[in-house]
Amino acid sequence: MQKIIQGIDKLQDILETIGCRKLFMVIDSSYPFLNIKDQIEQTSVTKVCFSDFSPNPLFEDVCKGIDLFNVQECDAILAVGGGSSIDVAKCIKLAVLAREGNDVLIPPLVSKQVEIEGKRIPFIAIPTTAGTGSESTHNAVMYYQGSKQTVTNDGVLPDYALLEPKVLSTLPLYQKKCTMLDALCQGIESWWSVNSTDESKGYAKKAVELITKYWRKYIFNNDADAASNIMLAANYAGRAINISATTAAHAMSYKITSMYKLPHGHAVAVCLPEIWEYMTAHPEHCIDPRGQEYLTDIFNLISKSLGTVGAYESITLFRNMMKEMNMPNPITTDRQHELELLASSVNPVRLKNNPVQLTQPVLYNLYNTIIK
Numbered sequence: 001m002q003k004i005i006q007g008i009d010k011l012q013d014i015l016e017t018i019g020c021r022k023l024f025m026v027i028d029s030s031y032p033f034l035n036i037k038d039q040i041e042q043t044s045v046t047k048v049c050f051s052d053f054s055p056n057p058l059f060e061d062v063c064k065g066i067d068l069f070n071v072q073e074c075d076a077i078l079a080v081g082g083g084s085s086i087d088v089a090k091c092i093k094l095a096v097l098a099r100e101g102n103d104v105l106i107p108p109l110v111s112k113q114v115e116i117e118g119k120r121i122p123f124i125a126i127p128t129t130a131g132t133g134s135e136s137t138h139n140a141v142m143y144y145q146g147s148k149q150t151v152t153n154d155g156v157l158p159d160y161a162l163l164e165p166k167v168l169s170t171l172p173l174y175q176k177k178c179t180m181l182d183a184l185c186q187g188i189e190s191w192w193s194v195n196s197t198d199e200s201k202g203y204a205k206k207a208v209e210l211i212t213k214y215w216r217k218y219i220f221n222n223d224a225d226a227a228s229n230i231m232l233a234a235n236y237a238g239r240a241i242n243i244s245a246t247t248a249a250h251a252m253s254y255k256i257t258s259m260y261k262l263p264h265g266h267a268v269a270v271c272l273p274e275i276w277e278y279m280t281a282h283p284e285h286c287i288d289p290r291g292q293e294y295l296t297d298i299f300n301l302i303s304k305s306l307g308t309v310g311a312y313e314s315i316t317l318f319r320n321m322m323k324e325m326n327m328p329n330p331i332t333t334d335r336q337h338e339l340e341l342l343a344s345s346v347n348p349v350r351l352k353n354n355p356v357q358l359t360q361p362v363l364y365n366l367y368n369t370i371i372k
Contacts, residue, residue: 024092088140133239195244244353252367275358
């Protein structure tokens, strides 16, 4: 069972609890500038730092980290940063403990639940953004021979998620917007996912309600209390998708990110209202075994948490939120060609989580409304 801990001052206690002697720290380029750096470095354990990886981590990057971990004979892992740092740390832990070693990160093994002895390497994650919720998921992303690989294994879930909201005060404004939108979309998508459970819906509800209440103060006022609540919301959203997985908005966003260089959270957020509107208009294509009436009830519950009445009012609220934050849709230069590329890019496996069926022509039409 993962422990959610509030406050960087608890890090020393955690290290003592796990009996750490030599800590392997996976850090990104933001680490030297973090306002919690001194408190991390004042902890009384030997530290080995690894930062030799790209923002979109490569298999080769992870292998360098695995080699360093083994050579240094570390006994615990601390990931500090955004999703990339935490993902790299997860991949390192998996490869170090799996019988298959580095091969566990290469297809076809990457898509299988291989066995690892998770308790042998305690793992702490400190997120420095409020968005991905990666500190509370058992998924990681890395690239092998140019292709994105999603690593999924229960054993890579961090043992401790340490939340320190003061790291958010120095984030660039656009990054705050993108990561917060990612958390909001994760909460909404998890709630309507065909894989949702009572537990995941509880987490999703908390995420959506907290973001609805605090997003303006967080984005426009850099308010410390709002930051604390947004970081907690992102963690709840991460816990929600750890159970349910994401749906069409995420599946459709990946090609938008690569084609238009739109950050992940921004790309997901331009997709979500269009998908939501289509699903609301076409309940007859519901594929959730719980049925159309159930899905309508879910849409109404999401609306209630957003402070609106009904799905259409919620969609309008979401679009107005995007306008208020000046988060525009991507602009095409060759519409027909780009729409064909986008529509053919969506992984059909990822669409199975979506409660309403989206065929290839529907995807094309949705992208036609998303791309301006």
